[in-house]
Amino acid sequence: MIPFINVRAQREAYLSEFKQAEQEVLDSGYFIGGPQVHALESELAEFTGAKHAITCGSGTDALTIALTALGLEPGDEVIVPDFTFIAPAECVMRMGGVPVFADINAETLQVSTESIEARISDKTRGIIAVNLFGQCAPYAEIKNIAKSHGLWLIEDSAQAFGATQNSTPACTFGDISITSFYPAKPLGCYGDGGALFTASDELAQKIRLIANHGSQTRYIHEICGMNSRLDAIQAAVLRVKLRHFKDELKMRRENARKYNEFFNAVPGITPQEIANGNTSTYAQYTVLADDRETFIKKLDKAGIPHCIHYPMPLHEQPCFANFLPDYNIASALYGPPGIINTLPPNIADKLLENANIHADRAAEKVVSLPMCAFTDVDEIIARLKKEM
Ligand SMILES: Cc1ncc(COP(=O)(O)O)c(C=O)c1O
Known part of the structure; x- marks a missing residue:
């Protein structure tokens, strides 16, 4: 059976490294934070070029921490893309803010800068841009809009750690950028995990404070914070995977190239466009199918797993x-x-x-196909050729 994401093949490929790293953590007595987590934070900062990388419990926590650090208050409006995973809008809403949904570009599926501008009101405080499916949102324009309207910017790079835009790494475009280490992400751990990135010393200090019960000194709580920390075992797993990550990104991009070559010749199927200057992590390999029902029937017949990211705006x-x-x-x-x-x-x-016409249309057409460094795309295309 073809897996949608082959986490088993990845574990087998680096098994001895994983076993050694996991055993070291279990023997060390450091289970939350500690040397593995500190080392991972340095490596994440080095990989992205961000001044500060701070790990936490999940990508969703990272968004909540970022919104708290940036001072979101009840009634504040935050512009988020209409077509994405729910987390950015959910986090705004849970804090009493108002998510305002911007449309997307029909081809790249990234948030539309025209739509962001159209949604700005006197209550708007910030923008959460999402790097959907692994490529960066259009940051040159988004940063200009944020600057000219005095808004803060959160870069939600949950799907795009490892992407670049004009050679600048993802996770460095926001006042605060975040990522997720959910197991299915391009850099995923064996449970929940996340990280925040910032160039600001002041925000970095706030982030650490919020994520650790508002406390720098044990049992002194300067603000009401939360508990959001990365487990040492997850950090150890991530450090193993990070050593192989650049090679894996190359394999993911090669898989995407093969898919593109095939689908570009199939009428009615259009791969997500990668914008000029972007490299993608292909967190999802997604196509737009004019007749999705028929396409899905063919995938089912060929035994190819598929997902709909996302079924509605x-x-x-x-x-x-x-x-x-x-x-x-x-x-x-x-x-x-x-x-x-x-x-x-x-x-x-x-x-x-x-x-948000393009968000509506995307939800009717998108289909994601198996994608990871270990996906056998040749086999998938061979099967598809028989059905298309
Ligand atoms: C765009 C986006 N933001 C945030 C998240 C939340 O990450 P986590 O699952 O680690 O909480 C996800 C996870 O799928 C995501 O895709």
């Missing part, structure tokens, strides 16, 4: 129901059966201004 998620009615009304009208076309043009235009 965030504004349609039940947890945001009744939250931003404009978006929902506009999208509902836009979608089949095309009620929008029956409305007077001035009303239709006004509604469409509010609709």
Whole structure:
């Protein structure tokens, strides 16, 4: 059976290194924090070129810590892409903030800078840009927008640790950048884990304080913080994987090249476009299928696992129901059966201004295929050739 992500093959490939690293942690008596975690933080900083790399319990925690460090207050608006994993919007909402959903670019699927600008109000405090599926969002433009409107920027690089934009590594574009070490991520551990990156000494100090119960000195709590720390065993696993990571990225990119070559010749299937100047980690290898149902039937017949990242834009998620009615009304009208076309043009235009049309369309078309350094893409393409 073809696995969607072959974590077993990866474990076998570096088994003796993993066993030694894991045994050392178990024998050391340091289970949370300690030398493995400190060493990993130095290596993450060196890999990305970020001044500070601070590990924590998960990518979701990293977003919450970042929002806390940047001073998000109830009622503050934060612009997030409409088409992504829920975590950025969820974290804003849990802290009493208001996620405001921006549309995406139809080809790269990254957040649209025009849409970000259109969503800025006098309540907007910041932007969370997501490096969707492994390539960076358009940071030159996003940083300009943030600067000219006095907004902070969080770079959600949960899917893109190891990507670059014009040779600059991901995790260095935000006032705070974050990543996730969830097992399925390009650099994943054997449980939950995450990290924050910043160039600011002041923010780095705040981040450490928040993640450790608001405490620098034991049992003195300067602020109300939280418990979000990386386990030493996860750090040891990540350090082994980091040693092989550049090679794995090359293998992932070679796999993507083979997929692209094949799908570029298949009518009705369009691979996610990688923007000029970007390299991707291919956290997901995703295509847009004009007739998704038929494509999925062919994948099933060929025994190729697949996932839909993501089945709906965030504004349609039940947890945001009744939250931003404009978006929902506009999208509902836009979608089949095309009620929008029956409305007077001035009303239709006004509604469409509010609709995140490309996010809606992407959710109807996306399909992700097996992708990791150990994926046998030749075998997948051979099987597909028989069905397409
Ligand atoms: C874009 C994005 N942000 C945040 C997260 C949250 O990371 P974690 O699962 O480590 O909490 C994920 C995880 O899938 C993600 O894809």
